Amino acid sequence: MLRITEIKLPLDHPEDALTNAILKKLQISPEELVSHVIFKRSYDARKKTNIYLVYIVDVELVNEQKIGDRFQKDPHVMPTPDMGYHMVAKAPQNMTSRPVVIGMGPSGMFAGLMLAQMGFCPIILERGKAVRDRTADTFNFWKKRAEFNPESNAQFGEGGAGTFSDGKLYSQVKDPQHYGRKVLTEFVNAGASPEIFYINKPHIGTFKLVGIVQNIRAKILALGGEIRFQSRVEDIDIADAQVRGLTLASGEYIATDHIVLAVGHSARDTFQMLYDRGVYIEAKPFSIGFRIEHPQLLIDQARFGEYAGNKLLGAADYKLVHHCQNGRSVYSFCMCPGGLVVAATSEVGRVVTNGMSQYSRNERNANSGIVVGITPDDYAGHPLAGIDLQRRLESRAFELGGSTYAAPAQLVGDFLADRPSSNLGKVTPSYAPNVHLCNLSESLPDYAIAAIREAIPAFNKQIHGFAMDDAMLTGVETRTSSPIRIKRDQNYQSLNIKGLFPTGEGAGYAGGILSAGIDGIKVAEAVALSMNA
Ligand SMILES: Cc1cc2nc3c(=O)[nH]c(=O)nc-3n(C[C@H](O)[C@H](O)[C@H](O)COP(=O)(O)OP(=O)(O)OC[C@H]3O[C@@H](n4cnc5c(N)ncnc54)[C@H](O)[C@@H]3O)c2cc1C
Structure with a gap:
């Protein structure tokens, strides 16, 4: 061809x-x-x-x-290049132990699926619940004010962090081996529309993702894999710098020489455990900020003019960057056209924002994170110090919101004028359970507030109306990426612990559903080659 x-x-x-x-x-x-x-x-x-x-x-x-x-x-x-997937290995006849995958987000799911396809019968351990039960817990917390469950929420459970999301499936990672095509192929085989193959910026949408995750689970099981929910890994057994097994919260011990660590960026207790066990971890840059909401129509008109509403164009997105006078950069993150702002905490007494959309992207508001890049210099001292900063900001947001899981919020006009908001304007905030109007300048470090104050009017030059007085800010956005990197060698193993294969966003090697899936495939191949050696 x-x-x-x-x-x-x-x-x-x-x-x-x-x-x-x-x-x-x-x-x-x-x-x-x-x-x-x-x-x-x-x-x-x-x-x-x-x-x-x-x-x-x-x-x-x-x-x-x-x-x-x-x-x-x-x-x-x-x-036309060959973009088909070719397996690198097959499980040996005399396999003595099964590989174990910790976490069933996109990286763990694709690592598990690939290992299953190569005949390695992996065991996948997921701390949260199966996706339907998890959906009930999360939506009841959002919509019905049910009690928050720290093990079953927007971050934890089958499907991982991006299950209740816009399901954007694009990434800027270099992919010469076309692993991204394999990820899309598996999504389509599991029920996604084939349009994700050819649309430039494809997305799946929350409810479709839930069904797709269930179908991928069924495929892994049919291939001899095992998946265990509500199975939090609490400890890893390491002897002579080689993994030997792991212990679950229930006390059960599972022996294995190959662990795929796919725990995502919110597994703070697991990061602490790994650090305590001597696994090499570095602090890494991430970003903090707010979610911003505008009427979707305003974004459509700013981007598409008279073509706004065209079916092929769909709801408009944007991507914005501003380099500030104080040396910081502010950018839009995880833009969700026609979507909702959601509660994305995984810890009691903390508030975190993120965004999601349905496939139709037909909610009234557009939202995105408006975030400031920070580096380990901002929280120097310890490889896990970024987590301490995230926790402080999320606890502060909880307090500012009235300590009820309502998110602190402010109108853009008030934020720019540094006065607390007392009334909502034309943009109704979509965050559930609720928002609490306040002055968000108390929620982030001064340098971040100054940078966002400078960036919003600058963004207004690219998207007319972006700085409208009634646009809503909701805080805080802290889980933009992992605050740590669990460094690995050229064989995808931890720098100092053999048999431990860190992958995905939590390990600092991915930033989104597609790149996490791609990284999971690479790591599965590395595990397969290591088990065949
Ligand atoms: C609300 C929201 C919307 C998003 N929208 C998008 C989007 O539209 N497009 C996009 O590309 N990305 C989006 N993302 C980001 C995307 O979800 C992540 O980049 C991706 O899920 C990372 O995949 P992962 O497998 O590395 O980690 P995760 O998806 O975080 O999965 C890690 C899994 O490990 C489990 N786990 C953690 N610790 C343990 C343990 N000790 N024992 C057992 N299991 C454990 C967790 O429960 C979790 O299921 C969104 C994220 C959120 C929260």
């Missing part, structure tokens, strides 16, 4: 326009074109008055070699 890039067509082009564009580009007759599939469809909205679609297509031709030769020097025509 040949791949053709940069085919530009109007937003409302007729159905046969793509075929005609292929024929024109390759200067061939309709008889010579056997078939074509869209590999990617994106849009270029840099000029609001002329938004158009950009296609990459794979074409099958009668006389492929000859036509390919003709376009050898054209950078927009090339042989």
Whole structure:
């Protein structure tokens, strides 16, 4: 097959326009074109008055070699690369112990699935509940003010942190081996729409993700894997710098020489345990800030002008960065078009924000994190000091919100003028259980407040209305990425403990669903090769 890039067509082009564009580009007759599939469809909205679609297509031709030769020097025509997944190993006949995966977020789920596909019959241990029970706990806490459960919430449980999310499936990681394609393929096999293969910025949406996670679980079980919920790993047994097993909160001991550590960025107790056991851990940069909410219509109009509401464009997103006078950078994080701000704490007496959307992205507000990058220099002293900072900010947010899990909130106009908010404006905050109006400048360090105050008006120049008085800020956003890195060597094992394979966001090697899935696959391959050695 040949791949053709940069085919530009109007937003409302007729159905046969793509075929005609292929024929024109390759200067061939309709008889010579056997078939074509869209590999990617994106849009270029840099000029609001002329938004158009950009296609990459794979074409099958009668006389492929000859036509390919003709376009050898054209950078927009090339042989279609092999993006299929090829297994690196098979489980040996004489396997003495099974690999154990700790955590069933995207990294643990894909590590487990891959190990199962290679015949290694992994045991997956997840501290939270199966996804349906977890959904009930989390939504009851959000919507019905049920008691918060520190083991079953937005962070912990089958599917991991991103289960109740927008389900954005894009990442900027380099992926020369096309592992991302394998992740998408497994999602589609488990029920996601095939459009995630070709839409430029695909997303799945919360309720669809729940079903997909269940189907991936069924596949792992059918391949001989074992999955145990409400099984928190409390200790790891290490002898002579090699893992030998682990102990669950129930006291049960499981012997194994291969542990995939896929615990996510919120497993603070587990990080402490690993540190106490001597596993090499470093502090790493992360970001802190607020969620901001605007009417989705305002974002659509700012980005798409007269094309706002176009079905192919969907609800508009944005990506913003501002470099501040005090040397800090502020950026938009995890933007959720047509979504909700959600309570994302995993600890009692703390408040953390994040965002999610359904597949339809048709809620009234757009939201995103507006966060300031911080580095270990801001909380120097200890590899786990970033966690202490997160905890302090989250406890402060809990207090500012009235100690009821309501989130502290403020109107943008009041925040910029440094006065507490007392009344809501035109933007109704979506955070559940509730918000409590206050002055958010008390919730973050002064440098962060100064940076966000400078950034919001700067963002207004790119998205007209971004600094509108009635836009809502809700705090605090602290779980943007892991505050630590559990460093690993070229074989994906901990720098100083053999048999321990840190992966995903918690280990500091991923930042999102897709990159965590990709990292899980890489680590599964490393485990398989190590068990075959
Ligand atoms: C509300 C929200 C919305 C998000 N939206 C998006 C989005 O739209 N797109 C995107 O790409 N990313 C999104 N993210 C981020 C994304 O979810 C994470 O990057 C991703 O889930 C990281 O995957 P992971 O497998 O490394 O860790 P996690 O998903 O955090 O999974 C870790 C798992 O390990 C379990 N665990 C922890 N400790 C133990 C232990 N001691 N014993 C047993 N089990 C343990 C946890 O319960 C958890 O299930 C969102 C996150 C949140 C919270």
